[in-house]
Amino acid sequence: MSDESTPTREAAGKVWLVTGASSGFGRAIVEAAVTAGDTVVAAARRPEALDELVAAHPGRVVAVELDVTDTARVAAVVAEVVLWYGRVDVLVNNAGRGLIGAVEETTDRELRDLMDLHFFGPAALTRAVLPHMRRQGSGAIVQLSSMGGRFSFPGVSAYSATKFALEGLSSSLAAEVAPFGIKVLIVEPGAFRTGFAGNGALLQSAPIAAYDDVVGPLRTGLPGTDGRQPGDPAKAASAILAALDAERTPLRLALGNDAADGISAALDSERAEFLAWESVSRGTDFDEESSLPRPA
Template identity: 80%
Template sequence: MRDNACAATAPAAAPTRSATGKVWLITGANSGFGQAITRAALAAGDTVVAAVRRPESLDDLAAAHPDRVVPVALDVTDPTRITAVVAEVILWYGRIDVLVNNAGRGQVGAVEETTDRELRDLMDLHFFGPAALTRAVLPHMRRQGSGAVVQMSSMGGRFSFPGVGAYSATKFALEGLSEALALEAAQHGIKVLVVEPGAFRTGFAGGGALRQSAPLDAYEETVGPVRAGLPDSDGKQPGDPEKAAAAILTALAAEQTPLRLALGNDAADAIAAQLKSAGEEAAAWEAVSRGTDFDKE
């Protein structure tokens, strides 16, 4: 049996379709950031394999861009289907230039309110699915000697607050994985970009995209405002998804693509404040931190 390293060095089969520009594989491409990034890639003259649960939701977009938008069915929590989709894209085009791990949803609940099932389901969607997709494309990107992996995180991937512990946990995990990946993959010409948006008008806070754990009265004071405020913010968020997509393409095109890209004034302000606070705390406890080694003989 051939391992991934062998597969990466083997010659690619002749593609069965011709691609215009770069080949993007984008999950959750029918709404929110995924839709905006899809449109930005198309405007740049590229080809998008749009991976969604319901491919028919992209019929109009595919009709408007024949041969440049290819909808495929994918539930990112299905490892077998992940392997099949990546194999299909490589068969069609011979390469994947950009992977965007975007599919996701919101979850509100105190840590005590969040069930094990809710946490595991969210981890499957936000962490294990993107990790599996990333592993599946890496051998092909290494063979190409180029590529980019875009991980859609959140400002909640840098810090957390009451009511979003489960959501932040999944994004913290994705960011940790991605930070290591960036150092490992750079020698192979592969970029890694972690995107950390604030509040954008993506539908994240409304409808079926936001789930809530069963509330406990004990957390009404801390989690209650988030439970009510997030749905109320839907459609009123300051962030423009089209501008976010343009910023992502700009970062990918830069000679030095950043590892992390905060998007939105709220994200920029909150992340800067968190970094300042973390630095102050580290300085305040530095003597204690440094006092735990064995005494020098």
């Protein structure tokens, strides 16, 4: 019987596993990886949507069915990839969707479903590939977050909550796996022409009239941006590959002028607020010297 040391398929270049690969960033990353000479296992809930890519790159793109919220299937897909190729070099957690709604409008079910998709699914995939990457002494995990994973605004509370959670997990993960030669890259895009704002991908919570002035403009305006966003997914994919190939891969990579502007402004605002309240922050210890170690 075949095992990790005896792969059943030949792989050109690196072996990628990309979720949500049928469209948007996922598809662009698949195309960029193949162009770079690599092999991609492209995962989607409807793998038939990848038929064109598979036909264009026989043996280089392999489609698999995967709903990342199905943790049993997650484990099976990773095991299949390792059986086929003997390794996983790059995992891209990309599958996702949007949700518009104020906190009060968002149901518990909506929040839990989105957390399963954006947080628990990627966490399960990450845990599944790590033993193989540690054995290899190399690998990379790419987490598709959002500029909404660094700052938030009215109407995207649930979406940002899931991305904030993913970024928190990934920040710790990066420090945990660096000694094993494994990289972690958090990608924070702004508005790109990925179909994210289309009616099929963008869900909306049932509105409460009291929030019409606050959330209403986003409800009506965001779907209208579909196909007119400034970001180019192909350029985003190229930037991701460049960051992974860099000697010092960044932990976070903002993509798009809107993301760069928004994140920069949010960082400035956070620092200004911290400085304004720093004396209060530092005045809450007991008077005696603490025995706890101070951070470096």
